[in-house]
Amino acid sequence: MADPQEVLSHRVQSALGAAFGPEYAETDPVIRPSQFADFQANAALALAKRLGRKPRDVAAEIVERLDVDDVVREVEISGPGFINLTLRDEWIAAQAQQILADPRAGVAVQEAQNIPIDYSAPNVAKEMHVGHLRTTVVGDALARTLEFLGHNVIRQNHIGDWGTPFGMLIEHLLDVGEHSEQADLLKSDPNAFYQGARAKFDGDEEFATRARRRVVALQGGDAETLRLWGELIELSKSYFNKIYRKLDVTLTDADLAGESSYNDALEGICRELEDKGIAEVSEGALCVFLDGFTGREGKPVPLIIRKSDGGYGYGTTDLATIKYRAEVLKADRILYVIGAPQHLHLEMVYGTAREAGWLDGGTTPIHVQIGNVLGSDGKILRTRSGAPIRLMALLDEAIERAGRVVAENRPDLDEATRAEIAREVGVGAVKYADLSVSHDNEYVFDFDRMLALNGNTGPYLQYATARIRSIFRKGGLTPEEATGPIRIAEPAERALALTLLGFGPVVEQVGDSLEPHRLCAYLFDLAQTFTSFYEHCPVLKAEDADVRASRLALTAATLRTLVLGLSLLGVSAPEQM
Ligand code: ARG
DSSP: OOOHHHHHHHHHHHHHHHHHOGGGTTSOOOEEEOSSSSEEEOHHHHHHHHHTSOHHHHHHHHHHHOOOTTTEEEEEEETTTEEEEEEOHHHHHHHHHHHHHOTTTTOOOOOOOEEEEEOOOOBTTSOOOHHHHHHHHHHHHHHHHHHHTTOEEEEEBOOBOOSTHHHHHHHHHHHHOTTSHHHHGGGTOHHHHHHHHHHHHHHOHHHHHHHHHHHHHHHTTOHHHHHHHHHHHHHHHHHHHHHHHHHTOOOOGGGBOOGGGGHHHHHHHHHHHHHTTSEEEETTEEEEEEEEEEOGGGOEEEEEEEOTTSOOOHHHHHHHHHHIIIIISOOSEEEEEEEGGGHHHHHHHHHHHHHHTTTTTTOEEEEEEEOOEEOTTSSBOBOTTSOBOOHHHHHHHHHHHHHHHHHHHOTTSOHHHHHHHHHHHHHHHHHHHHHHSOTTSOEEOOHHHHHOSSSSOHHHHHHHHHHHHHHHHHHTSOGGGOOOOOOOOSHHHHHHHHHHTTHHHHHHHHHHHOOHHHHHHHHHHHHHHHHHHHHHSOSTTOSSHHHHHHHHHHHHHHHHHHHHHHHHHTOOOOSOO
């Protein structure tokens, strides 16, 4: 067990039980990192109130029963009753050694849960915008991390592949010709195709009539209409996949579970909710009214599940979706990695599902809210003309900018190598920028900042790994050959080893809190701690062979942790930069 906080928690809890009776053995020992020692246990303060005694006396009694000699060098009571704990160097070294030998770098395997993750979910025949980019990147990082923690992750790409816009899209496809260049646009610039259809729909009454008739044919299951619809899906899929491959995202066609896949369930959903008395007809529409959802003047806000014309909408589909995920996929947690503005919608879907009993098997739905990506003007990022940004163009620009930096720094490398590095750095920079900010916060999209080689950026961390690899190249050994033994003498060695012990806990924390930015912050801290270690402690030039071996082992453990951590985020680490 390498997590010092967890080890100390157990030890303090045993002491609490021994001192005050078994009913106290579960008390939160309140272990926190400390300014004055490595950690402090603050349990005595809350406990003193409960026991009606002085906190310092309670602390003294805990310390008396505390059995930590193998782990802790120094125990000291300070202030009103804090217990300061300073770890033994040998213990830290031994834990770091274990982490080095552990292919999981100290990350425990958790009891497996079924976790469907709803992410990316672009709309067919429409541009994927930066919002879709962010759910794709955050969702994929969560999928990778939860999978690594041992969970059964079920990727669910809930693409928008159904609804009234398909009437105009199909008619437009027929007008331009299925095998035309215009239709081919769907594979590279879907927004242009969409805008073409939209313009005709808005300006041409005859077209609009055809489009509406086509919606009816689509819903009625007309074979030729369905074929054309399938054609639109195919073309869009190839666009999505291009983006996913460029982004190095793990989604494939097997993960597609679009809105249309729930069509057959919608009627049954409405019937079930009506039978259970959860849905009622109001002004011709079938609606669910939930307690606590009120709009202006306290008027109840409905979740409309069947419109007065008989049509189903986004809400109905999401109800069918949550039922499927809970009952068929047997989800323990369902993650909805979706824009923050959809929060109310999701809350109503969850509330309805709960009332219907669909979540009774122990399913917890969670909205991982995605904040907006803004332009430098503080508004949602768009092109100068106000059009949505083309994602492919955005990624290409990031790669091109990274390429300029690589060309400048590494004229010695051949062009193909430079191009590959530029791709990894450009894409890594964009992804890391999405991840390093708390997912529900907005942030301003800024190429210069995300591509900077200093600060909490993707390229900074990538560069840190490349630099460590070059240490090994210079030393004439591989990182795998650096096996220690790890020993600690210098404060900078101690700080680095202690930071390495933090990897397991932070990955577990990301799995619980679903906040990848915590892993980013950890990796940034690790890279900085390594830098100051490297400044203070010669590695290759260490005079003593044992010291050199130990420092090389710490260096190897750092590299492995950085690369593994980045891979959980979906960011690759080029061998050289
Ligand atoms: N296609 C939707 C959009 O672009 C997102 C769908 C999210 N998933 C869901 N189950 N509602 O806004």
